[in-house]
Amino acid sequence: MASNDERNEQYHLTDFYQKLQKNGHEVHLWNEKDGKGNQIFAERADVGISFSDITLAESGTVTLFIDKYHGRSISLMPKAYIAIIPKSTIVPRMTQATKAIHEKQQHENNVPSCVSFVTGPSNSADIEMNLIVGVHGPIHVTYIVVTDA
Amino acid sequence: MEQLSEQVAKRGGHVFFAQTAEDANQYIQNIVKEKEAKKIVKSKSMVTEEIGLNKALQEVGAEVVESDLGEWILQLDEDPPSHIVTPALHKNKEQIRETFSQKRNYKNSEKPEELALFAREQLRQDFLSCDIGITGWKLCRGIQ
Numbered sequence: 454m455a456s457n458d459e460r461n462e463q464y465h466l467t468d469f470y471q472k473l474q475k476n477g478h479e480v481h482l483w484n485e486k487d488g489k490g491n492q493i494f495a496e497r498a499d500v501g502i503s504f505s506d507i508t509l510a511e512s513g514t515v516t517l518f519i520d521k522y523h524g525r526s527i528s529l530m531p532k533a534y535i536a537i538i539p540k541s542t543i544v545p546r547m548t549q550a551t552k553a554i555h556e557k558q559q560h561e562n563n564v565p566s567c568v569s570f571v572t573g574p575s576n577s578a579d580i581e582m583n584l585i586v587g588v589h590g591p592i593h594v595t596y597i598v599v600t601d602a
Numbered sequence: 603m604e605q606l607s608e609q610v611a612k613r614g615g616h617v618f619f620a621q622t623a624e625d626a627n628q629y630i631q632n633i634v635k636e637k638e639a640k641k642i643v644k645s646k647s648m649v650t651e652e653i654g655l656n657k658a659l660q661e662v663g664a665e666v667v668e669s670d671l672g673e674w675i676l677q678l679d680e681d682p683p684s685h686i687v688t689p690a691l692h693k694n695k696e697q698i699r700e701t702f703s704q705k706r707n708y709k710n711s712e713k714p715e716e717l718a719l720f721a722r723e724q725l726r727q728d729f730l731s732c733d734i735g736i737t738g739w740k741l742c743r744g745i746q
Contacts, residue, residue, distance in 0.1 A: 496730060577672075579671040579675065580675075580690070580695055583714040589729075
C-alpha cells in the first residue's frame with residue numbers, strides 16, 4: 454500500500470512497484486476515487502510506503518501531510534511502514550516543523566486537514582510496565598533517507 | 603477560542619462550547635442518534651472520564667470500545683482505572699490472561715507480547731467496524 458505521490462516517479466518508485474507486481478506482489482497506490490476500498494486493501498497489506506514531508510532529527514519523527522492522494526491508513530494499518538525521507542526534509546526539531554506549517558498556511562492557505570507526526574512504531578507499557586512495540590499501528594517502522602538536491 | 607472555532611467551521615467541522623458535563627454529553631448523544639451509530643471507538647481521555655461519557659453513550663444504545671490497551675483491559679473487566687498513565691497497573695499478567703480468556707475466549711499464554719498481540723487483533727476489528735471515533739484534544743491551533 455503506497456501513497457500516490459508525485460515524487461514516486463522521481464524516486465523511481467513507480468518502476469519499483471511495477472517490478473514488485475511482476476514478481477507476484479499486490480501493489481495498490483492510494484486512489485482518491487476508491488474511498489473505503491483503500492482502507493480495505495491497507496488493512497490486509499504487509500507494508501505501507503509513503504514520503505516524509507518534514508523530518509525531525511531530535512525525536513526521529515516523520516511528518517505526513519495527509520490528503521486525498523496520501524491516506525492516513527498507509528502509515529497505520531499495514532504490519533510494517535516504510536517512510537522515504539528526502540534528506541532535504543530533515544530539520545532539527547518540532548520548532549522548524551511548526552514554523553513551516555505556519556508559513557504554508559500564511560502563504561498558500563493550504564494546510565492539509567490532517568498532519569501526522571509519526572515517531573516509530575506504537576508502544577505500550579500497560580501490562581506490568583513491560584515495553585511492547587507495535588500495539589495498534591505498524592509493528593515495524595523503517596526510515597530510508599535518500600540524498601536529494 | 604473564537605478564532606479556533608471559526609477556522610474549524612470554515613473547514614467543515616463543528617465546535618460546540620459546553621457549559622456543563624450534561625451539555626457535552628447531550629450534544630454527543632444527539633450526534634450518535636443522528637448518525638444511528640451502533641459502535642464507537644474511543645481513545646484514552648481523562649476529560650471523557652470526568653464527564654462520564656461512556657455511560658451517556660450506553661444510554662443511547664451505543665457500544666463503546668476503549669482503544670488504549672490498559673483502558674480496554676479494564677473495560678473488559680468492568681474495573682475502574684488505578685493510575686492516570688498506566689490505568690491497569692493493579693493487574694498482573696496472569697489476571698489479564700484470565701480476563702481475556704473469560705471475556706474473549708483467549709487461548710494463549712500470559713506473556714505480555716502475546717496478550718498485546720491478541721488485543722491488537724481484537725481492537726482492529728473494532729476500528730474497522732465502528733461508526734464514530736472519539737478522542738480528546740491535547741493541543742489546538744487556530745491559525746488565520
